[in-house]
Amino acid sequence: MNLRTVLERLLQLIPVLLGVALVVFLMMALTPGDPVEIMVGSDDNVTPEQIETMRRDLGLHLPLHERFFQFVLSALRGDFGLSFYHRRPVFDVLVERLPATIELSIAALFVALAIAIPCGVIAAVKRGSIFDKLATTAAVAGVAVPNFWLGIMLIMFFAVQLGWLPVSGQTPTTLNIPHVTGFLLIDSLLWGRPDAFLAVLRHLALPALTLGAALSALLMRVTRSAMIETLQQDYTAFAIAKGLPRRHVIIRHALRNAMIPVVTVIALDFGSLLSGSIITETIFSWPGVGRVLIEGVTTRNYPLVQTTVLMFAVFYIAANFIADMLYVAINPRVRL
Amino acid sequence: MSRRLVTSAMLAVLTAGALMPAISVHAADLAIGVAADPVSMDPANHRDRNAQSLLGNIYDGPFMRLPGAERLPALLSGWVEVDPLTYDATFRTDVKFHSGDTMTMEDVKFTFDRVLNENALDGKTSARKGLAGPIVSTEIVGENTLRIKLSDPYPTLPASLSSEGGIQIVNKSFVEAAGPGGLATTADGTGPFKLVSWSPGERVVLEKFADYYGGPAEPPPVGPARLDTVTFRTIPDTSARVAALLAGEIDIATEIPPFLRPQIEQSGIADVVSVNGTRTFFVTLNNTKPPFNDIRVRQAANHAIDRALIVDKVLEGTASLVNGILSADSFAASELPAYAFDPELSKKLLAEAGFANGVDVVLDVQGPFKDIAEVIATQLTEVGIRATVQVWEGSVITPIWADKTKRERDMYFGSWGSAGLDPNGIFPPMMRTDDRGNYSGFTNADVDRLVTAAMYNSNSEERAKQFQEAEAIVNKEAPLIFLWVPQDIYGVSKRVKDWQPIPSSMIYMHRATVAE
Numbered sequence: 001m002n003l004r005t006v007l008e009r010l011l012q013l014i015p016v017l018l019g020v021a022l023v024v025f026l027m028m029a030l031t032p033g034d035p036v037e038i039m040v041g042s043d044d045n046v047t048p049e050q051i052e053t054m055r056r057d058l059g060l061h062l063p064l065h066e067r068f069f070q071f072v073l074s075a076l077r078g079d080f081g082l083s084f085y086h087r088r089p090v091f092d093v094l095v096e097r098l099p100a101t102i103e104l105s106i107a108a109l110f111v112a113l114a115i116a117i118p119c120g121v122i123a124a125v126k127r128g129s130i131f132d133k134l135a136t137t138a139a140v141a142g143v144a145v146p147n148f149w150l151g152i153m154l155i156m157f158f159a160v161q162l163g164w165l166p167v168s169g170q171t172p173t174t175l176n177i178p179h180v181t182g183f184l185l186i187d188s189l190l191w192g193r194p195d196a197f198l199a200v201l202r203h204l205a206l207p208a209l210t211l212g213a214a215l216s217a218l219l220m221r222v223t224r225s226a227m228i229e230t231l232q233q234d235y236t237a238f239a240i241a242k243g244l245p246r247r248h249v250i251i252r253h254a255l256r257n258a259m260i261p262v263v264t265v266i267a268l269d270f271g272s273l274l275s276g277s278i279i280t281e282t283i284f285s286w287p288g289v290g291r292v293l294i295e296g297v298t299t300r301n302y303p304l305v306q307t308t309v310l311m312f313a314v315f316y317i318a319a320n321f322i323a324d325m326l327y328v329a330i331n332p333r334v335r336l
Numbered sequence: 337m338s339r340r341l342v343t344s345a346m347l348a349v350l351t352a353g354a355l356m357p358a359i360s361v362h363a364a365d366l367a368i369g370v371a372a373d374p375v376s377m378d379p380a381n382h383r384d385r386n387a388q389s390l391l392g393n394i395y396d397g398p399f400m401r402l403p404g405a406e407r408l409p410a411l412l413s414g415w416v417e418v419d420p421l422t423y424d425a426t427f428r429t430d431v432k433f434h435s436g437d438t439m440t441m442e443d444v445k446f447t448f449d450r451v452l453n454e455n456a457l458d459g460k461t462s463a464r465k466g467l468a469g470p471i472v473s474t475e476i477v478g479e480n481t482l483r484i485k486l487s488d489p490y491p492t493l494p495a496s497l498s499s500e501g502g503i504q505i506v507n508k509s510f511v512e513a514a515g516p517g518g519l520a521t522t523a524d525g526t527g528p529f530k531l532v533s534w535s536p537g538e539r540v541v542l543e544k545f546a547d548y549y550g551g552p553a554e555p556p557p558v559g560p561a562r563l564d565t566v567t568f569r570t571i572p573d574t575s576a577r578v579a580a581l582l583a584g585e586i587d588i589a590t591e592i593p594p595f596l597r598p599q600i601e602q603s604g605i606a607d608v609v610s611v612n613g614t615r616t617f618f619v620t621l622n623n624t625k626p627p628f629n630d631i632r633v634r635q636a637a638n639h640a641i642d643r644a645l646i647v648d649k650v651l652e653g654t655a656s657l658v659n660g661i662l663s664a665d666s667f668a669a670s671e672l673p674a675y676a677f678d679p680e681l682s683k684k685l686l687a688e689a690g691f692a693n694g695v696d697v698v699l700d701v702q703g704p705f706k707d708i709a710e711v712i713a714t715q716l717t718e719v720g721i722r723a724t725v726q727v728w729e730g731s732v733i734t735p736i737w738a739d740k741t742k743r744e745r746d747m748y749f750g751s752w753g754s755a756g757l758d759p760n761g762i763f764p765p766m767m768r769t770d771d772r773g774n775y776s777g778f779t780n781a782d783v784d785r786l787v788t789a790a791m792y793n794s795n796s797e798e799r800a801k802q803f804q805e806a807e808a809i810v811n812k813e814a815p816l817i818f819l820w821v822p823q824d825i826y827g828v829s830k831r832v833k834d835w836q837p838i839p840s841s842m843i844y845m846h847r848a849t850v851a852e
Contacts, residue, residue, distance in 0.1 A: 034735055050466055057460045088376075088520050096536050148573075155579045167580040169538055173367050173567045176533055176541070285571040287537025295372075300731060 009321055013314075020313040021075070024306050025068050035300040036060065058082075071306060081303035083296075090307045094289060098311075099182030100170060101288035104211060104280070105273040107204050109266065111212035112219055117262075120223025121255060127228060135220060142217025151210040151283040158206060166203050168285040175199055207284040211277055215269055222265050226258035233257075260331050267323025271316035364564040366832065366850055368843060369571045369586040373537055378519040379504040380451045380462040385755075388500065389843040390568050393542055394434075395504030395525035398425055398497040400552050403665075403838050407494035408552035411439070411505060411526065413480070420489040420794045425497070426481045431549045433507045434523070434530035441476045446508040448474045448482070458516040468502030469493050489794045492758045500755055500840050528561040528846040540568040542845075551846055562834075562849040581606050581827045587850065588835070589827040590843070594652035600827040607830065610823040611837040612656055612665050614755050616762065619699070619712065619817035620737065620748040624777035627695045628746065633721070634814040636685035638675035640719040645677075646711055647820055655820040660807040661766055663821045665839055666757045668790075668803035672811045675818065682719035694720030697746040700737070702730040709749045712817075723747065737775040747817075748775060755840050759803045763787050767810055778815035782806070 036054045055061055059070070074081060080090040123132040159167040170184060171177060177196055180187050185204075188196035230236060231254050239249045278290030289308060296304035374387035379395045382388070400410040409415060414426030431439040451462045452471055470487040477483045486493070497503045510524040523531040528551060529542035543565050550558040569586055571577040578596050581589040582603050592600065597608050621628040621637065628634055647655045656664060659672040686692070699716075701709035706727050713723035723746075737748050752773055754761035765773035768784050783806045790802035811818075826837050835848035 031732075034731070050461070053454075053461050054463070088517060093536070100537070152573075152575050152579075155576060160579050160583045163583065167583050167585050168571050168576050169569060169585075170535075171538075173539065173541070173569065173585075174365065174565075283573045283576050285538065285569065285573070285576065287535060287570075291537055291572065298731070 013317060016317060017310060017313060018072070021072060021306065021310055022068070024309045025071065028300065028302050028305055029064055031300070035302065071303070075307075075310075080307040083301055083304045090303045093292060093304065094307060094311065096182075097287060097289045097292050100286055101274060101277055101281070101290060103183050103185060104204070104207055104277055104286055104288060105270065107208035108212035108215065108273055108277075109270060111208045112216035115212075115216040116219035117223055120220045121227055121250065123220070123224045124227030124231060125250060136224075139217040139220045142213050145213070147210060147214070147279045148283055150213055151206070151280060154206045154210060155283070165205055168283070170200070170203050170287060171196075172199050207280050207286055210283070211273065211280040215273065218269070219262060219265060222262050223258060226261050227254060230254040230257045256330070260327065263326045263330060264323055267319050267326065271312070271319040274312065274315050364562070364850060365567070366563050366565070366588070366845065366848065367567040367569055367586040368588040369569050369577045369580050369590065371570075371572055371574075371577070371591045373570045374540065376520045377523050377531065377534065379506065379525075380464055380502075381457055381520065383463045385841055389841050390540060391504065392499035392527070392842045393529045393566065393845055394523050394527045394531055395499065395506070396527045396551070397499050397501065397503045397505065398427070399494045401495055401498050401500055401840065402555070402844075405554065408554060410498075410552050415494070418483075421486045423484045423493065424477070424481050425484060428549060429480060431526050432547045433510065433526055434545055435507060435510055436547075437507055437509065439505060439507075439526055441480060441482065443505055443508045444482055445474060445476055446511070447503060447505045450506070450511075451502045462502070464502040466502075467496060469496040489792045491792075491794045491796060491799060492756065492760060495756055495758065500842060529566055532565070537570060539570065542566045542568075557847060561846050563845060566845045578827060581829065584829070587829040587832050588843075590824075592825040592827050594654045594825065597652060597654075597825065605829060606827045608825060609828045609837055610654060610825045611839055612663060613822050613824045614663065614757055614839050614841070615751045615753040616658060616661050616663060616821050617655075617749075617751045617819040618661065619819065620750055620775045621816060622743055622746055622777060623815050624743045627689070627691060627697065627721075630689045631813060632685040632689040633691065633695075635675065636682040636689070636719065637716060637721055637817050638814050639678045639685070640682040640716050640721065641712055641817060642677040642715060643819060646708060650708055650711060651820075651822065654825060655822040657820050659818050660811050661752070661762055661816070661818075662759060662803075662807060663754070663757060666754065666759060668759050668800040668807075670804045670807065672807065675814070679719045686720050691720060694722055696722045696724070699723045699725050699747045699749060700733050700745055701725055701727055701749040702733065703727055705749055712749065738772075740770055740777070743777050750775070757839060760791055763803060763806065764791055767806070776815040778813070780809060780813060783809050
């Protein structure tokens with residue numbers, strides 16, 4: 001991929017982000033509900049004058065187009081405004097929460113890959129066997145079972161009944177890992193405390209499994225069908241005829257080629273892992289961005305929602321970009 | 337082979353992780369599972385139940401409120417009513433902040449100004465100004481006394497000068513050093529616990545403050561907190577919160593829905609403890625248009641609902657019926673005649689009002705209360721008030737009902753909270769003509785007169801009578817379908833001692849302890 005393509009891609013970002021900003025802004029503005037009324041709620045002792053003052057403080061007295069331009073102009077300067085509810089800069093609120101979401105998404109991806117690739121390959125190689133049937137059925141179940149149900153069931157079994165793993169949270173209550181990167185697996189290692197690393201890993205296990213389950217089912221099916229296709233190709237037959245060991249053929253020749261659609265699915269789905277962790281974060285009280293977004297929507301926290309959605313848009317675009325690059329790396333036939 | 341090595345290493349780590357016991361908790365550590373994060377640590381800059389119930393442990397106010405004791409002096413050593421518009425508050429001299437600084441009158445005055453003055457909070461006005469009462473000015477008189485002047489007599493002023501109200505004393509030099517917004521994430525109070533850390537979305541850790549002045553002289557024990565640490569953990573999902581309680585990860589779980597009670601009760605690990613809440617539920621009837629502008633239809637609606645059945649079957653017995661708008665625990669609460677469940681009487685009243693063939697109406701409700709609204713709609717339909725339930729998002733439907741220029745809807749299942757359990761918080765807004773929470777459009781000159789007089793009456797006996805007289809009128813006029821006050825339900829581990837939930841939902845841990 002040459003520099004020009006990269007630059008072109010980056011330039012394409014501008015209209016996309018502007019479009020996303022406009023759509024989100026309009027959607028929030030058109031959704032009925034006044035942030036100040038929600039903040040005050042049906043609470044005692046608030047005068048109409050105080051409500052007016054609060055509206056003014058939040059800039060809600062300005063006309064819609066002025067609010068939009070103000071948002072875009074300040075965003076260009078890196079100022080995403082104050083979160084209405086927290087009364088702190090939106091950027092600070094998000095930066096605090098982002099590492100937890102990324103860490104969970106990556107862990108979920110690892111879980112998904114660890115289950116999907118071996119199962120997919122074995123199911124394809126032993127096509128029609130009991131294992132294949134079981135794996136395919138499990139994949140259907142994996143896609144069909146809702147996240148929140150799976151999460152609660154895993155908690156009840158592994159945390160409450162067996163007591164092996166913690167119910168929720170990111171670390172044990174008594175453990176305060178010094179924040180360096182915000183990624184607790186890394187921070188606990190930097191801290192030089194393997195016990196803290198293990199504790200973080202234990203907390204990560206159930207949420208990662210819950211979030212990764214659906215993706216692993218999808219990836220398993222993609223891997224299986226891609227493998228079946230490559231196993232039928234002439235070059236596979238030729239490699240076997242050449243006398244190469246069967247395992248070598250499956251992994252080096254068939255799997256490598258079968259990975260092309262798999263990588264595409266992963267890259268596209270990683271964006272949805274990040275943004276789709278909302279339910280998992282709620283069940284496992286995981287301090288990520290998804291939960292902030294939900295709170296933001298229900299309280300009409302305009303700056304927070306706009307910025308979060310913009311950020312997710314950037315992630316999606318970045319994931320697509322990376323997918324394209326990986327595509328080239330894996331498949332030398334493609335040139336961008 | 338290197339791949340095999342990596343795989344085995346990963347497996348080993350995972351197995352070790354699974355088998356390693358959870359890092360054990362210290363005997364005097366206690367954890368509380370709450371549904372949401374506090375929005376801020378700044379006691380002057382929020383209107384948030386979660387922040388309020390937490391910050392009461394870090395910051396003390398002049399007064400403290402506990403059930404049965406409305407005005408316990410906390411940071412005060414003296415309180416004198418000079419006249420109904422002037423009070424002298426004398427502060428203790430032996431109070432230390434967590435930072436080690438001694439509390440001075442400068443800090444006290446600074447705190448009042450921060451809450452009461454316009455634009456005093458980094459250019460903005462404190463969201464808690466309205467809770468502090470009609471204070472027009474404060475002035476330091478004498479060595480340790482603050483003179484408070486009011487615009488109107490305000491009988492519940494002591495309650496307002498508490499953690500539930502607007503005033504929690506902050507350290508002036510600490511606030512100034514923290515800079516704009518600095519107090520949102522840091523704290524230096526005079527309360528029994530100091531803030532150790534806040535991991536947003538996950539937990540807030542508090543630690544015993546050894547130099548605590550001891551808190552109110554009553555009830556005992558007086559002195560530093562008995563727990564070493566208290567952790568407020570945010571666990572938004574109710575099932576997960578109960579699971580954490582049963583797994584021993586937390587000791588107190590707040591906001592338990594009725595259907596999860598049996599799971600806790602049968603566990604043998606924790607008990608269910610409940611307390612009447614501060615929120616009154618009702619169905620608002622639009623008094624300004626047919627059919628509910630006719631008192632007979634409103635009474636018919638009240639007689640049509642089998643409230644006891646709903647409380648028993650839907651709320652699993654976790655609510656107390658009310659026949660007006662005040663909770664039984666509120667100041668001035670009184671016995672009022674109940675509208676008995678009597679469908680025949682309802683039909684008769686409807687026929688008298690000219691609706692012998694029934695009438696079609698829409699019952700608005702917010703998503704979480706859809707089930708209850710459907711039961712109510714069914715019961716109304718049986719007597720001829722054919723109600724269709726329409727489900728809304730709260731932030732959409734509430735402004736529609738709050739708009740006094742329109743008043744086009746029929747019925748709205750809703751509630752009003754009165755955290756102070758004083759009628760001032762619920763009666764004037766809901767029942768005075770065109771007041772802020774008067775969604776029904778109810779108007780009655782006697783109620784307006786009585787309520788306005790009671791609001792500012794410092795003679796508490798007379799004040800109670802005025803509210804009672806007004807509520808008797810409201811009961812008879814039936815601008816609403818009167819329903820119930822739900823209980824706040826907590827799951828509490830058997831190792832927790834000396835802790836009780838209180839109606840204001842404050843979670844005070846000063847006196848609590850845990851069994852060894």
